[in-house]
Amino acid sequence: MQKGLVLRSTGLWYDVVSEDNKRYKARLRGKIRLQNLKVTNPIAVGDWVFFEEETATDTSQIPIASIFDIEKRQNYIIRRAPKKNVHGHIIAANLDQAALVITLAMPRTSSGFIDRFLVSCETFRIPALLIFNKTDLLSPEEVQIQDKIREKYEQIGYPTLAVSATEDPSLQALEAAIQGKTTLFSGHSGVGKSTLLNRLAPHLNLRTQEISDFSEKGMHTTTFAEMFEFQPHTYLIDTPGIKELGLIEIGEDELSHYFPEMRELIGACKFHNCRHLHEPKCAVRQAVEEGKIAKSRYNSYLSMVENDDNRR
Incomplete structure (x- = not known):
């Protein structure tokens, strides 16, 4: 029995690299128990699995292996599966940051999409980094708007970077932020994830595609999540573009705990089970009225309480 890291999942097959750096095409044998999780993918990129090599039939091809078990995950990022409301889809596992x-x-x-992503990270205490890309396309007025958005998130503890994947002569700040870590890169299709990763590691040669001038939306160029070793002990995970990020496994009574600025006010409301909706003497709503909590963040909280994935 060997232990290996899952670098890519294509549904039924997994690209796995063993501890001695040998590559395998692996498939799952039997069922794996995942703490009663209802998920569409039992194994995700970033998982450590236990496998055995099958009898080789062609030495010129990548050897085939069978996966029998999975090591307990430290954490994972999960979203609601697009076509199965009661099931989740694990985007990646065992992350140092997202x-x-x-x-x-x-x-x-x-802002609603950003906040849902941050809540997903907070659920498993995964440090989050916000990268504002395409700064070269912004007007001076838009730069000011972006700076205000960055300031809003930095004030509640989230680091941000502003970059241009196509024009920045150096991405040193981003390189420093990912050094020695396993980092998931996520976002909508067309935001420039693959272009950014190609700048960091040109040898990856990831596919990119132009944005449609008509719809101002990107096309999916990454089909499956995939992990790459950028430098020794530094891994990058490229993911398919996400249109919506449906939350899962988060109860309404605990949701406010995943907003750092609301978490600071735990115990300050009149009622210990305050949902911060219409209850009297709610410290969170008072903080919103006083401008101590951004109204956009509170609106995002309301949309999550209402389970409205489309609300902005």
Whole structure:
């Protein structure tokens, strides 16, 4: 029995690299128990699995292996499966941090989408990094808008970077932020994830595609999540573009705990089970009225309580 890291999942087959750096095409044998999780993918990129090599039939091809078990995950990022409301889809597992690539336009990343991503990270205490890309396309007025958005998130503890994947002569700040870590890169299609990763590691040669001038939306160029070793002990995970990020496994009574600025006010409301909706003497709503909590963040909270994935 060997132990290996899952670098890519294509549904029924997995690309696995063993501890001695040998590559395998692996498939799952039997069922794996995942703490009663209802998920569409039992194994995800970033998982450590236990496998055995099958009898080789052609030495010129990548050897085939059978996966029998999975090591307990440290954490994972999960979203509601698009076609199965009661099931989740694990985007990646065992992360040191998750980076969301954001654009103000072409395409636009809404504050609601950003906040859902951050809540998903907070659920498993995964540090989050917000990367504002395509700064070269912004007007001076748009730069000011972006700076205000960055300031809003930095004030509640989330680091941000502003970059241009096509024009920045150096991405040193981003390189420093990912050094020695396993980092998930996520975002809408067209925000420039693959272009950014190609700049960081040109040898990856990831596919990119132009944005449609008509729809101002990107096309999916990444079909499956895939992990790459950028440098020794530094891994990057490229993911398919996400249109919506449906939350799963989060109860309404605990949702506010995943908003750092609301978490600071735990115990300050009149009622210990306050949902911060219409209850009297609610410290969270008072903080919103006083401008101590951004109204956009509170609106995102309301949309999550209402389970409205489309609300902006």
